[in-house]
Amino acid sequence: MSNFLSQLTASERARLLKELNYMNLEEIRGFCSERxxxxRIMAESANGKVKATKDTDRKPIVLARVRRYLTTGQVGQPTRIPAQIVREESPPARPGPRDRLYYRWYAKEFEGVMRLLRDLTAGRFKDGAVARVLAMEFWTRGEAPTFEEFARSWTKAKAEEYRLLTPEYAYLTDLKHHRADGEWKAVRKAKAKSALKTLARVAPV
Structure with a gap:
């Protein structure tokens, strides 16, 4: 078991873990790919094969793997969608409230899905981060909720949208605390550069 962070002082460790949040997805994925x-989210198929999807994990999930890697040397397992909730075909044109929202069936181009979700929420439903995060949370738990269940969960999640604001989303966090001024992009770049430099030193490829 490798604890790469043991090479750093306590203050250096604290700084690195904070600076990781300022890395963008391209920088994070570059670090991950090399190690x-x-x-990338994987999906099982009915024949037992597992293949990579076009979907990727959210930043907090990937950074959690990076932090775990830095303390254990273990890369971890990819997010995996079980075969029983994966559908290759498109959803029905007019799904019903008790039909299930299978993996790949949530997309704004599926007008019937969007229409039903709007109907179930008295017109309030909107495609966005809350809906996509919620859908993926169901699927990665191996669940395909009914559209009724999803609509109820979306309504609750939308009311608690602030819970999506985690420290990994550095800009939104800084914005909330009034730290995102006109220099923020330069600050982000500097912090990310510092993090990448430290990572290259303590966890070289």
């Missing part, structure tokens, strides 16, 4: 840390 085999998974970030």
């Amino acid at each position: 085999g840390i998974p970030y």
